[in-house]
Amino acid sequence: MLSDAYLRTLARELVGVAGVEAVALGGSRARGDHTPASDVDLGLYYRPPLDVAALGALARRVAGEEARVTPVGQWGPWVDGGGWLIIDGTAVDWIYRDLDRVQRSWHEARGGGFAWHFQVGHPLGLPSFAYAGEAALAVVLADTTGELTALHVAAGTYPAPLRDAVVDALAEAEFIVGGARKAAPRGDGAYVAGCLFRAVMLCAHALHARAGRWVVNEKGLVAATGRLPGAPEAFGEEVDSIFAAVGGGPGGLTIALDAAERLVEQTRRCCSGG
Numbered sequence: 001m002l003s004d005a006y007l008r009t010l011a012r013e014l015v016g017v018a019g020v021e022a023v024a025l026g027g028s029r030a031r032g033d034h035t036p037a038s039d040v041d042l043g044l045y046y047r048p049p050l051d052v053a054a055l056g057a058l059a060r061r062v063a064g065e066e067a068r069v070t071p072v073g074q075w076g077p078w079v080d081g082g083g084w085l086i087i088d089g090t091a092v093d094w095i096y097r098d099l100d101r102v103q104r105s106w107h108e109a110r111g112g113g114f115a116w117h118f119q120v121g122h123p124l125g126l127p128s129f130a131y132a133g134e135a136a137l138a139v140v141l142a143d144t145t146g147e148l149t150a151l152h153v154a155a156g157t158y159p160a161p162l163r164d165a166v167v168d169a170l171a172e173a174e175f176i177v178g179g180a181r182k183a184a185p186r187g188d189g190a191y192v193a194g195c196l197f198r199a200v201m202l203c204a205h206a207l208h209a210r211a212g213r214w215v216v217n218e219k220g221l222v223a224a225t226g227r228l229p230g231a232p233e234a235f236g237e238e239v240d241s242i243f244a245a246v247g248g249g250p251g252g253l254t255i256a257l258d259a260a261e262r263l264v265e266q267t268r269r270c271c272s273g274g
Helices: 004-014 027-031 052-063 099-110 130-137 147-154 160-168 170-180 189-210 221-226 235-244 249-272
Strands: 020-026 040-046 082-087 090-098 116-119 122-127 139-143
Touching: 004 020, 004 040, 004 052, 004 139, 020 027, 020 130, 020 147, 027 040, 040 099, 052 082, 052 090, 090 099, 099 130, 099 147, 099 160, 122 189, 130 147, 139 147, 160 170, 160 189, 170 189, 170 249, 189 221, 189 235, 189 249, 221 235, 235 249
Parallel strands: 040 090
Antiparallel strands: 020 040, 020 139, 082 090, 116 122
């Protein structure tokens, strides 16, 4: 396992690359709920132009000659780019973050603005406020200007306008469950399952927003929602029962949609109940 001292030394080398202004530890290791098998996620906060050639040379020095980093933007507009490295047997992900875009997303989030963006690996869509959430939850390892550290502190308080906007998005969950009912009599399980997934994730986001908790990824979100104070009782078990019914033909799909409708209503009551 890579030590904290090693990661901070590596971060200091990374900010020596032209364009990189700060490095932060993210993911489960920043939250403290990692396992020995968890990846080490390092956010590389940069301003263009990023010296990708110099970054690649550093990657090869610390992770071997086969190590590679991507050009900016190769992984999509929101995940951006980076490198999947193995350092001393540990998976270490370098993930680019355009600092100007991060700041814009934080400015929008403070005013209650956000949008879902298609991104491979994010079936619901990556919410624009995820950048602010990453900064809030991260451990800053190196920061040449203090800008990321200041954002980390500021985003430590979940903005009330964003909370209200994410809770208001429950209206889409109600709509999509109602619309999926038209497909249930035809036994269109794939379509209904997709609608149910989106409805459940919108509930999970609303409950996290109501609790003032940042969400940056769908993985593990249902279980995390069940642990929130004020969440519907047995949230995770209810979600499991919804998807267990999907394979039961038209009758099972109707049962799943009925249960999802109840879950959305329970979520709405929890979010409006103080």
